[in-house]
Amino acid sequence: MIPILYPAEIKNIENKINLSSKRNDLQKKAVEGVVNILTRLNPSKLIVIVGAGLNGEDGLLIGSKLKNISSIEIEYFHSISAKSKSKNFNLAKKLKIDLKNINEYKISNKSDNTIILDCLLGISANLPMRSAISNNLEFINKLNSKLDAKIISLDIPSGFDPTTGLQDKNTLNASHVIFLGYQTIGTLIDPSLFTSTSHIDIGIEEKDLNELGIKYTQAIDFNFVKSIFPKRKNNLYKGQFGSHLIIGGSEQYPGAAILSSKSSNIAGTGHTSISTSSHLLEKIIKEVPEVTNFKFNLSENLDDSMSKFTSISIGVGLGINDKSKNIIDDLIYYLSNTKNKHKIILDADALNILSEIENWWQNFKIPTLITPHIGEYKKLFRVKGSEISLDSIKSISDDTNLNILLKGANTIISTPNGIQKINTLANGGMSKPGMGDVLTGTIGSLASNNSINIENAATIGVYVHSQSGLLAKEKYGATSMTASNVISFIPQVFKILE
Numbered sequence: 001m002i003p004i005l006y007p008a009e010i011k012n013i014e015n016k017i018n019l020s021s022k023r024n025d026l027q028k029k030a031v032e033g034v035v036n037i038l039t040r041l042n043p044s045k046l047i048v049i050v051g052a053g054l055n056g057e058d059g060l061l062i063g064s065k066l067k068n069i070s071s072i073e074i075e076y077f078h079s080i081s082a083k084s085k086s087k088n089f090n091l092a093k094k095l096k097i098d099l100k101n102i103n104e105y106k107i108s109n110k111s112d113n114t115i116i117l118d119c120l121l122g123i124s125a126n127l128p129m130r131s132a133i134s135n136n137l138e139f140i141n142k143l144n145s146k147l148d149a150k151i152i153s154l155d156i157p158s159g160f161d162p163t164t165g166l167q168d169k170n171t172l173n174a175s176h177v178i179f180l181g182y183q184t185i186g187t188l189i190d191p192s193l194f195t196s197t198s199h200i201d202i203g204i205e206e207k208d209l210n211e212l213g214i215k216y217t218q219a220i221d222f223n224f225v226k227s228i229f230p231k232r233k234n235n236l237y238k239g240q241f242g243s244h245l246i247i248g249g250s251e252q253y254p255g256a257a258i259l260s261s262k263s264s265n266i267a268g269t270g271h272t273s274i275s276t277s278s279h280l281l282e283k284i285i286k287e288v289p290e291v292t293n294f295k296f297n298l299s300e301n302l303d304d305s306m307s308k309f310t311s312i313s314i315g316v317g318l319g320i321n322d323k324s325k326n327i328i329d330d331l332i333y334y335l336s337n338t339k340n341k342h343k344i345i346l347d348a349d350a351l352n353i354l355s356e357i358e359n360w361w362q363n364f365k366i367p368t369l370i371t372p373h374i375g376e377y378k379k380l381f382r383v384k385g386s387e388i389s390l391d392s393i394k395s396i397s398d399d400t401n402l403n404i405l406l407k408g409a410n411t412i413i414s415t416p417n418g419i420q421k422i423n424t425l426a427n428g429g430m431s432k433p434g435m436g437d438v439l440t441g442t443i444g445s446l447a448s449n450n451s452i453n454i455e456n457a458a459t460i461g462v463y464v465h466s467q468s469g470l471l472a473k474e475k476y477g478a479t480s481m482t483a484s485n486v487i488s489f490i491p492q493v494f495k496i497l498e
Helices: 007-018 023-041 054-069 088-094 129-146 206-211 222-228 254-265 278-287 302-308 323-336 347-355 374-381 391-399 436-446 456-475 484-496
Strands: 003-005 044-052 075-078 099-101 113-118 150-154 176-180 197-200 217-219 244-248 271-274 309-313 343-346 368-370 401-404 411-414 421-423
Touching: 003 217, 007 023, 007 206, 023 054, 023 113, 023 150, 023 176, 023 197, 044 054, 054 075, 054 088, 054 113, 054 150, 075 088, 088 099, 129 150, 150 484, 176 347, 176 401, 206 343, 222 456, 222 484, 244 254, 244 436, 254 271, 254 278, 254 436, 254 484, 309 421, 323 347, 343 347, 343 436, 347 374, 347 436, 368 456, 374 401, 391 401, 391 411, 401 456, 411 456, 421 456, 436 456, 436 484, 456 484
Parallel strands: 044 075, 044 113, 075 099, 113 150, 150 176, 176 197, 217 421, 244 271, 244 309, 309 343, 343 368, 368 401
Antiparallel strands: 401 411, 411 421
16 A cells, blocks of 8 residues: 655655554565666666765665665665764674765766665655755766666655656656655645656554544555456356447447447446447448447336446536536436446536536446546536646545545545545556546546456556557657547556556
8 A cells, every 4th residue: 555645744654654563564565666677777887875864765775775786887876964963884894885975976988777776864854955965966867867867766766756746946856756665745736747666565544544643645556456356256147247338429429339348348347338320330340340339328128238237437428518417317317217337437428418417426326436537527516727636626525425536637536435546657658638538538448347346456457558658659759649549448447456
């Protein structure tokens, strides 16, 4: 688990842990996690820069462990005041590490794939920086440029305020940040600063937080998603994985239904059906031959025909017109009168239409997930942008009994009386047409599985969508990647989870 907390809360937890036997275990997991990441990166040279606190201690232990298992050239430098009583000098001596002042660094020759490991300030830092520290950060940034190296920071880039999200003018230009056990609340303020990150679960448990009365938000990371993603057994048939009905598509947005159907088809459902305009069916079936047609029509006996659908998503490419409004009215009427159980996902124009109905959420008593972007969210709940916060989103989720997935650079998932979750990996390439359609198709597909509740479907779907987007960005770049590119990488992410 990776909780997102204020630095003071992290200190309280660490003080509690320091009084127990867990501290060494947690540090061991942190060190091993960073060593594994650095081993995969396989730098030709590693420059470890340590500070006076625990991050510096971690850096010395990381370098020492890495030296024992690899042939990587490692150099150690510090940015510690002469007046400091840091124990890290004694630790360096014990580990037989030659620890020099960073200002003594002399460039002899450049090595390919040099990494500077930033273990300076950590979560205890706050602004304003002392001038001596800021000058050292400036020196390190210049050194990084001269060496054509990459900076990897532990917890936060040194110079970044973990509470306010503000930065010193010389904050280190980290290309990657490794969050050790926690992520600080300040990192959510400007997601563009954290587009390449890793989380290392060091073993913080929910009980550790509950015992201190700490309310927290949880970061969506690989280990968490893997723990809630059910392994697909070999002795089952497709009917046991549920069916997903997509209601959407229109002449104005013909591609939305195709994108959603494609992503649904490869996200694990036993069967995907589409209810859409008849003239779109030929295009959809051509793109996704596994998808079937379903006519959502109140004039027929819907109870029997709808019973097979364990999840229904509505809104992708629906458009806003009298026909689509009638579809929403029909859905509300059906849900109010049926005994069938469905997980409902409301997206796009379904949300825009519902926003015109007073207390519209009262029509959706069964497990319902809404997936608005910020503009849709403001219309749905008639709030101003300045009124939107983690606490206010949680409050609305509790009051309306809705599961809320607020899309953005930091995608937020709030469930009634549950723990908030956030995907903190920002990707500018995802701000493109059709990305939401892909996400809805993926979540609806996962939700159709009876062993996945709607909260976990949202969490897994957001993670898979985000990671597929990252792979698309790596191949095509943020400017040119498309929603179709993202779909092409979904199977790869699921394979890793399996």
